[in-house]
Amino acid sequence: MGKIESPLSRLQALGLELPSVPVPIANYLPAIRHGNLVYVSGHGSVGAGAEKYYGRVGSDFTVEQGQQAARLAALNCLAALTSVASLDTVQQILKVTGYVHSEDGFTQQPEVLNGASDLLVAIFGEAGKHARTAIGLRQTARSFTVQLEMLISVKE
Amino acid sequence: MGKIESPLSRLQALGLELPSVPVPIANYLPAIRHGNLVYVSGHGSVGAGAEKYYGRVGSDFTVEQGQQAARLAALNCLAALTSVASLDTVQQILKVTGYVHSEDGFTQQPEVLNGASDLLVAIFGEAGKHARTAIGLRQTARSFTVQLEMLISVKE
Amino acid sequence: MGKIESPLSRLQALGLELPSVPVPIANYLPAIRHGNLVYVSGHGSVGAGAEKYYGRVGSDFTVEQGQQAARLAALNCLAALTSVASLDTVQQILKVTGYVHSEDGFTQQPEVLNGASDLLVAIFGEAGKHARTAIGLRQTARSFTVQLEMLISVKE
Numbered sequence: 174m175g176k177i178e179s180p181l182s183r184l185q186a187l188g189l190e191l192p193s194v195p196v197p198i199a200n201y202l203p204a205i206r207h208g209n210l211v212y213v214s215g216h217g218s219v220g221a222g223a224e225k226y227y228g229r230v231g232s233d234f235t236v237e238q239g240q241q242a243a244r245l246a247a248l249n250c251l252a253a254l255t256s257v258a259s260l261d262t263v264q265q266i267l268k269v270t271g272y273v274h275s276e277d278g279f280t281q282q283p284e285v286l287n288g289a290s291d292l293l294v295a296i297f298g299e300a301g302k303h304a305r306t307a308i309g310l311r312q313t314a315r316s317f318t319v320q321l322e323m324l325i326s327v328k329e
Numbered sequence: 330m331g332k333i334e335s336p337l338s339r340l341q342a343l344g345l346e347l348p349s350v351p352v353p354i355a356n357y358l359p360a361i362r363h364g365n366l367v368y369v370s371g372h373g374s375v376g377a378g379a380e381k382y383y384g385r386v387g388s389d390f391t392v393e394q395g396q397q398a399a400r401l402a403a404l405n406c407l408a409a410l411t412s413v414a415s416l417d418t419v420q421q422i423l424k425v426t427g428y429v430h431s432e433d434g435f436t437q438q439p440e441v442l443n444g445a446s447d448l449l450v451a452i453f454g455e456a457g458k459h460a461r462t463a464i465g466l467r468q469t470a471r472s473f474t475v476q477l478e479m480l481i482s483v484k485e
Numbered sequence: 486m487g488k489i490e491s492p493l494s495r496l497q498a499l500g501l502e503l504p505s506v507p508v509p510i511a512n513y514l515p516a517i518r519h520g521n522l523v524y525v526s527g528h529g530s531v532g533a534g535a536e537k538y539y540g541r542v543g544s545d546f547t548v549e550q551g552q553q554a555a556r557l558a559a560l561n562c563l564a565a566l567t568s569v570a571s572l573d574t575v576q577q578i579l580k581v582t583g584y585v586h587s588e589d590g591f592t593q594q595p596e597v598l599n600g601a602s603d604l605l606v607a608i609f610g611e612a613g614k615h616a617r618t619a620i621g622l623r624q625t626a627r628s629f630t631v632q633l634e635m636l637i638s639v640k641e
Contacts, residue, residue, distance in 0.1 A: 215462030306527030
């Protein structure tokens with residue numbers, strides 16, 4: 174990818190928009206910065222618009238729908254990042270922890286999370302490649318189909 | 330809050346006591362320090378006294394009881410912190426990861442964890458505000474109602 | 486332990502071999518390094534050879550079998566580490582997060598994870614002691630019996 178393309182322009186080229194920063198209605202923060210590391214809170218698969226995913230993959234949703242849910246949660250994480258650092262300052266997406274609301278017997282959590290991982294690489298190139306853990310949950314907070322948290326290094 | 334108030338005095342003003350450091354009976358540590366970061370192990374909702382919470386929120390316990398369980402787990406995390414750094418050296422509670430033992434269909438894990446988040450802000454003020462992920466588990470270790478782990482930055 | 490023993494020689498003295506680096510078949514990495522910290526992705530209880538553990542502790546497997554599964558996942562994490570740093574450069578295993586595929590009512594996730602924790606201390610001595618969180622999951626990715634992720638500090 175050309176260096177002149179910004180993460181935001183790549184995001185827009187994918188036909189995507191950065192949602193507004195998710196506002197926690199409690200004593201915690203969407204993201205917090207410590208030095209050049211940003212710890213992004215867990216964010217769920219719900220958009221500002223009509224798009225939202227509540228329910229289990231393996232019964233309520235297919236793997237493909239789960240991937241869309243993962244993309245949505247990833248966009249919310251990036252929006253949360255912008256509360257403390259701009260997309261242009263991203264040095265590396267270091268870690269993605271992904272929780273997939275899973276029907277018993279559903280084991281393709283990694284495939285579901287590829288929806289997020291692929292998006293991160295499409296936006297940031299090599300800087301979007303990360304360590305990852307894929308976790309299945311019987312019951313997620315709010316019943317989100319996917320919840321993601323991220324650890325991101327940014328330039329000083 | 331006045332600067333002359335210490336975290337410990339605020340904690341005591343809330344009628345709370347710091348429990349003794351939880352002792353892992355295995356080859357791991359209650360907390361570990363690396364530079365100015367302290368990684369606190371997962372600690373459960375059991376007190377030194379009679380207070381303890383084992384079982385699921387959404388069936389065995391209400392949200393309010395879950396919040397008490399979350400407070401208890403948070404106090405255990407702070408006690409664990411003191412094995413490597415004093416409360417007075419806390420610069421910022423960076424991250425709280427909270428696991429809530431959840432009945433199927435129970436989706437208010439964030440409200441449960443507010444019990445911990447509100448306590449941290451009551452004790453540390455702005456330094457108590459953190460990134461957070463709320464996770465529902467069908468079966469927790471020891472059957473704890475709440476398990477919390479924390480990442481905390483401390484002064485050199 | 487004598488300083489002349491390397492982690493690899495201790496591992497071999499235990500009759501163990503380091504598996505080949507697990508290759509993620511997606512846009513993420515087995516491990517990533519940031520400064521002197523290595524974030525190791527979640528790795529499951531499957532070996533290069535015949536040894537593999539899929540299924541729940543508390544029904545499909547005993548605690549002792551779960552401990553073997555935890556050892557296997559730990560070896561995969563160490564193999565992943567070697568994609569970015571050698572075993573000899575390990576300064577401290579800082580954090581282990583362990584997910585145990587659990588039957589309802591099974592609460593001995595900490596005992597299962599001791600399989601990994603004991604191995605780390607056998608290999609690295611004091612440098613193998615870590616903060617830890619033990620998590621029970623109703624359904625893991627790929628149905629792994631144990632999944633582990635690690636945070637490891639390494640020498641410059």
